[in-house]
Amino acid sequence: MSLKELWHKLGSPRWFYQMSSPWVTAFGFAAALLLVIGVIWGLVYAPQDYQQGNSFRIMYVHVPAAMVAQSVYIGMGVAGFVLFVWRMKLADVAIAACLPFGVMLTTLALFTGGVWGRPTWGTWWEWDGRTVSTLVLLFLFIGIYALREAIVDVELRGRASALLAMVGTINIPVIKYSVEWWNTLHQPASFTISEKPTMPPEMWLPLLVMVLGIYCYAAHNIMSRMRIEILQRESRTQWVRNLFVVDKVSGT
Amino acid sequence: MFAPLFARELRVLLRNRGAVFNPMAFMFLAVMLFAVGSPLTDNSRAQFGGAILWIIVLLTNMLSLDSLFRRDYDNGVLEQVISTAAVPFVAVLSRMLVQWIGTGLLMTLLAPLLCLFLGLPNQAIPITMLALLLGTPALSLLGAVGAAITVGFSRGGILLGLLVLPMFLPVLIFGASAISQAVAGEGSSAPLYWLAFISMLALTIGPFATTAGLRISLQMQ
Amino acid sequence: MNPQFETLNEFFAMGGHALYVWLAYGSTIGVLLGNFFMLRSAKKRQLRELKWSARVAAEELATENE
Numbered sequence: 001m002s003l004k005e006l007w008h009k010l011g012s013p014r015w016f017y018q019m020s021s022p023w024v025t026a027f028g029f030a031a032a033l034l035l036v037i038g039v040i041w042g043l044v045y046a047p048q049d050y051q052q053g054n055s056f057r058i059m060y061v062h063v064p065a066a067m068v069a070q071s072v073y074i075g076m077g078v079a080g081f082v083l084f085v086w087r088m089k090l091a092d093v094a095i096a097a098c099l100p101f102g103v104m105l106t107t108l109a110l111f112t113g114g115v116w117g118r119p120t121w122g123t124w125w126e127w128d129g130r131t132v133s134t135l136v137l138l139f140l141f142i143g144i145y146a147l148r149e150a151i152v153d154v155e156l157r158g159r160a161s162a163l164l165a166m167v168g169t170i171n172i173p174v175i176k177y178s179v180e181w182w183n184t185l186h187q188p189a190s191f192t193i194s195e196k197p198t199m200p201p202e203m204w205l206p207l208l209v210m211v212l213g214i215y216c217y218a219a220h221n222i223m224s225r226m227r228i229e230i231l232q233r234e235s236r237t238q239w240v241r242n243l244f245v246v247d248k249v250s251g252t
Numbered sequence: 253m254f255a256p257l258f259a260r261e262l263r264v265l266l267r268n269r270g271a272v273f274n275p276m277a278f279m280f281l282a283v284m285l286f287a288v289g290s291p292l293t294d295n296s297r298a299q300f301g302g303a304i305l306w307i308i309v310l311l312t313n314m315l316s317l318d319s320l321f322r323r324d325y326d327n328g329v330l331e332q333v334i335s336t337a338a339v340p341f342v343a344v345l346s347r348m349l350v351q352w353i354g355t356g357l358l359m360t361l362l363a364p365l366l367c368l369f370l371g372l373p374n375q376a377i378p379i380t381m382l383a384l385l386l387g388t389p390a391l392s393l394l395g396a397v398g399a400a401i402t403v404g405f406s407r408g409g410i411l412l413g414l415l416v417l418p419m420f421l422p423v424l425i426f427g428a429s430a431i432s433q434a435v436a437g438e439g440s441s442a443p444l445y446w447l448a449f450i451s452m453l454a455l456t457i458g459p460f461a462t463t464a465g466l467r468i469s470l471q472m473q
Numbered sequence: 474m475n476p477q478f479e480t481l482n483e484f485f486a487m488g489g490h491a492l493y494v495w496l497a498y499g500s501t502i503g504v505l506l507g508n509f510f511m512l513r514s515a516k517k518r519q520l521r522e523l524k525w526s527a528r529v530a531a532e533e534l535a536t537e538n539e
Contacts, residue, residue, distance in 0.1 A: 035505070039498070039502070043484075043494075043498065044476050044484070045475070045476055045477065046477070047477060048477060048488070053488045053489070053490060054487040054488040054489075054490045055487070055490040055493050055494060057487070057494055057498075058493060058494055058497040058498075061497050061498055061501040062497065065501065084464075100508075101508065104504055104508060108500060108501060108504050111497075111500055112497040112500065115493045115496045115497045116497065118493060119493050132421070136418045136421060139414065139417075139418050140418055142414065143411075143414045143415045143418070146411055146414060147401065147411065147415070150405050150411060151472065153471075153472060156468055156471055156472050159464075160401055160465070160468050160469075163397075163401065163461060163464055163465055164401065166461075167397060167457065168418070170453075170457065171418060171419050171422075174422050174450065174453075175418070175421050175422055178421070178422040178425045178426060179425060181442075181446070182425050182426075182429055217505060221508060221509075221512065224512050224516065225512065228515060231519060231523065232519065235523060235526070240523065241530065243523070244523055244524045244527035244528075
């Protein structure tokens with residue numbers, strides 16, 4: 001199937017519903033496998049950090065959460081763009097599906113970040129480039145959620161949230177760089193994730209596994225929500241009815 | 253096409269002085285609250301004065317933005333303009349410009365007073381004025397996007413803040429930085445360049461996003 | 474690659490950082506599992522409702538045809 005054909009197919013929620021079924025299962029199993037391996041690897045087998053000791057292991061949940069949370073928002077921004085330009089209904093379904101998990105993951109990132117910070121740098125919270133931009137990310141998610149609650153009409157709600165998602169996506173890098181710039185003036189260089197290149201493989205391999213695992217989990221979660229949303233929206237159509245009537249007719 | 257639209261907006265602004273006066277009054281009241289409520293020593297004034305000034309500027313702008321489109325939305329003028337104008341973009345831009353004149357530009361001119369009340373030294377005044385001049389357009393341009401999306405809601409005010417303040421954050425960071433640097437006597441122009449950049453960026457996306465937001469809100473009527 | 478802890482007790486103690494490590498991991502696992510199960514029950518509920526309304530629609534159709 002060419003890219004163009006794929007694009008056209010995506011315009012149909014029904015096609016997506018049918019096509020996504022094996023993918024959801026696949027992502028689900030992949031996520032379970034990767035996360036179990038990653039957690040055990042990170043907790044039990046990865047070496048201690050020389051300075052931080054065992055609290056360093058929190059990195060294996062904090063960093064994936066933060067990375068994927070940001071990706072989910074950017075994904076939402078892309079979906080918003082698609083919705084705005086091509087008016088693809090499925091894009092609005094995608095936006096709605098990204099919100100709950102996005103909020104949860106961002107909150108988790110903030111919480112685990114604070115928990116990591118306490119034994120490592122002495123504070124539960126520090127205002128630096130990453131904390132500010134993650135907190136803003138949370139507000140951006142909440143903002144879109146609040147906006148969707150306020151608009152009743154489905155199409156308008158979709159376009160408004162798409163608009164907001166797009167504007168927010170541009171905003172995230174600006175905020176991140178501005179706070180980091182501010183910090184270079186006011187604080188000595190603090191711990192950055194750019195330690196990764198100097199991390200030995202025994203340390204960053206489990207991180208990679210966890211990051212992939214959370215991505216797979218996110219894909220599974222978002223697709224599942226999309227499927228629920230599609231059935232909800234299209235519940236009155238024939239193809240949805242046919243999914244269930246067959247049982248009745250055949251008596252099973 | 254721009255000139256008559258702009259002139260009209262200006263006339264509306266001058267007739268509707270309350271829309272300018274109220275936010276400005278709020279601004280000075282807020283400054284007073286800060287000055288009276290917190291025992292600022294000379295040292296802390298120098299440190300925090302810039303941030304406090306910008307926070308007040310942000311909140312004042314929000315107040316002004318809330319009513320940016322509301323009256324014309326309610327009385328149908330907005331619908332007319334957006335649907336019949338050949339290039340609604342220009343109408344939106346001229347309104348944003350006039351809103352900025354009523355807030356940002358005014359704040360720039362009043363900066364010496366603000367610095368005086370917040371205890372900022374005289375040497376900081378020129379940089380403060382420049383920072384406000386360069387940074388407030390971003391606030392008007394980006395804030396209008398939030399105003400456009402929320403104009404249809406009866407209780408849009410709070411939602412407006414939630415949508416718009418994250419976008420204001422970089423302006424706050426660089427603006428406050430510019431002032432605190434000036435107070436400390438160091439003169440780096442980096443934050444000013446950043447403010448100009450953000451305003452430019454806002455100019456490229458603000459009017460388009462606002463027009464799109466207005467169209468959406470109008471369809472909700 | 475060897476396990477970093479000699480005994481299970483050492484593992485739980487996490488070198489004194491037990492509170493933090495387990496708070497972080499616990500909340501993460503809790504969120505991930507909770508999310509998964511909540512979604513599953515939402516889906517089950519939805520399927521049940523759709524089956525029911527499909528049955529109702531089919532019965533109405535049957536009575537109409539009589």
